[in-house]
Amino acid sequence: MAAGAGAAHLPRAAGPCPPGVRQNPRPGRARLQRAHPRLLLARPLPRRYRPLPLYAPLPRGPQQVHLSLRPQGMLSARGPPCRPHHPRPRRRRGPPYRPVCLHRPDRPLHQDHGGLRPNASTLVSLLPLLAQHGALFQGTSIHAYCLRACLEQNEEQVLIGTALLDMYAKCKQLVYACRVFHGMPVRNDVTWSALIGGFVLCDRMTEAFNLFKDMLVEGLCFLSATSVASALRVCASLADLHMGTQLHALIAKSGIHADLTASNSLLSMYAKAGLINEATMFFDEIAVKDTISYGALLSGCVQNGKAEEAFLVFKKMQACNMEPDIATMVSLIPACSHLAALQHGKCSHGSVIIRGLALETSICNSLIDMYAKCGKIDLSRQVFDKMPARDVVSWNTMIAGYGIHGLGKEATTLFLGMKNQGFAPDDVTFICLIAACSHSGLVTEGKHWFDTMTHKYGILPRMEHYICMVDLLARGGLLDEAYQFIQSMPLKADVRVWGALLGACRIHKNIDLGKQVSRIIQKLGPEGTGNFVLLSNIFSAAGRFDEAAEVRIIQKVKGFKKSPGYSWIEINGSLHAFVGGDQSHPCSRDIYHELDNIMVDIKKLGYQADTSFVLQDLEEEEKEKALLYHSEKLAIAFGVLSLNEDKTIFVTKNLRVCGDCHTAIKYMTLVRNRTIIVRDTNRFHHFKNGQCSCGNFW
DSSP states (O other): OOOSTTGGGSOOOSSOOOTTOOOOSSTTHHHHHHHHHHHSOSOOOOGGGOOOOTTSOOOSSSOEEEEEEOTTSOEEEEOOOSSSSSOOOOOOSSSOOEEEEEEOTTSOGGGSTTTOOOOHHHHHHHHHHHHHHTOHHHHHHHHHHHHHTTGGGSTTHHHHHHHHHHHHHHTTOHHHHHHHHHTOSSOOHHHHHHHHHHHHHTTOHHHHHHHHHHHHHHOGGGOOHHHHHHHHHHHHHHTOHHHHHHHHHHHHHHTOTTOHHHHHHHHHHHHHTTOHHHHHHHHHHOSSOOHHHHHHHHHHHHHTTOHHHHHHHHHHHHHTTOOOOHHHHHHHHHHHHHHTOHHHHHHHHHHHHHTTOTTOHHHHHHHHHHHHHTTOHHHHHHHHHHOSSOOHHHHHHHHHHHHHTTOHHHHHHHHHHHHHTTOOOOHHHHHHHHHHHHHHTOHHHHHHHHHHHHHTSOOOOOHHHHHHHHHHHHHTTOHHHHHHHHHTOSSOOOHHHHHHHHHHHHHHTOHHHHHHHHHHHHHHOOOSHHHHHHHHHHHHHTTOHHHHHHHHHHHHHTTOOOOOOEEEEEETTEEEEEETTOOOSTTHHHHHHHHHHHHHHHHHTTOOOOGGGOOSOOOHHHHHHHHHTOHHHHHHHHHHHHSOTTSOEEEEESSOOOHHHHHHHHHHHHHTTOOEEEEOSSOEEEEETTEETTTTOO
16 A cells, blocks of 8 residues: 555555455545545545545455444544454453444455445444544544445435434534535435534534524425424524524424424523523423423523522422433532532432432532532542543632632642643633632732743633733732733723722722723723622712712613622521521521620620721711621521531622621631631632631632
């Protein structure tokens, strides 16, 4: 065989041809030359992209292409086995695998296992397996076999073409998938669905939807539940609710609305669009539901911040004796993270252990995130260390967990371990790493990792990276440097970047820079309630209450409502929520009495209320009263009453913890000899012995 890029694909047999078989080093060359252009329809690809030399000289003598299917999903080509009819794999360490043999079409039929050789049905069954394992090399080899055996010219050409197209699409080789598609004289609904699904898999949603519209031009006879499901996924990804509702009408008109696949896709589309009420109504209309139906609604609830509703959906699923799958549990566990419901999270962990899902990588990643956000970073690390197989998401999740707990050095050490184990960090890795440095005050280290990302790994910074860098510099008190960094950005800074600097101006009480940044944000237009609140707080802290009132009026006119601050605590699996000054809790009298006693005790140790955090124009005495009954203080008082002294009090707040409360909680740990953990929107605060783990970087 001539040396070349593709010569290694077809190994030469050592022995001569069997007696009676005519030796022909180039059988069927002319026929293959005619067939080859069907694969390369548009134009020849560069040599490095050619999957297989389709009309290269074939090896002499009997030969088999032997495929080893390993459990890990890796497929490799092997040489000729010792026994042609009963290949026996050589001994090796690790789990066993099954051999699959693909015979060469150049051999006479009587020399192929009793005159048999793979036909179209065999290959159509094999190609999905290769697609599942991402075995592109073996898939292209089968494509070459089909061309040589002229299988694409018989009556099963639609099956062969569709299977090849699906294989290329699932291997994310859309160029080859499109060439196979355009080379097919006859297509069916499965063919269209396979190509549309390939574009969806590669996150090319616009092209996928255009292809779906082209399919409709062919006639409604091609419309199928599978193709509609792919189109609905596109609508959900593009947040195109208008087109989604049109598809809903098309489904009803075409008569496939009763198909469960189409119904589940519609349900998922409405849920991901945030229309939980509509999704719930449609869910109730589905006559026969399956696990995917419940999982779609549950996932939509979690993604839209409705964790309580997600638990109700899961309870309904259990009541119907539906067995949750991996996707359902991966959606349920983040609901525990959102609510900081540790007991529910532990129950979910036990559930996946019972069902044999605890070692799945996606499940472990969710558990790592859940335990970290429930204040148990040690349990997160235990899950991480016991994982049989990790991916980049596993490392990123663990690094992010260390970051929100203010353990920047541990996050850096873990990142170095990630590199040592051969994992390549991605852009999300550096977002987590720089954020971890920011929460720990590691300004120099954060700068180093930002430079390393661009110069060593060649990762172009996104807006999220610049936000983290501004936050890193601003939290460290380097406000002027943060401002200069924004001015030097190659991207135009958006409101989120300036908002990070504005928040630091509030913390470090730099009124002049805060006013300058606020004018920039006003020109850009605040994107949400948070920036309006920051602007108002800047003016209030400077005593400019009239201007603060004007900002609040503009906020109200534009329809942005400030979320009321509230805190909650989990006691024996039940969540108890508190709003500042609220007395609706059944134990309110005892809670307020205990909090009053705590405040008397901490004042004896030197605590003084910081009334600068009261942003209303009130008398000093009124300001102290306004600070006294903040929601986090009420939740902590309830925890002191309800939990034993050896139990940690864990409180979650939906907003940033108040600076006065931050100081008061330090004193509370001394007068009640308790360990208190508070999770706010930014990070975790571990209070113990009068100290906080944040080091005032929050």
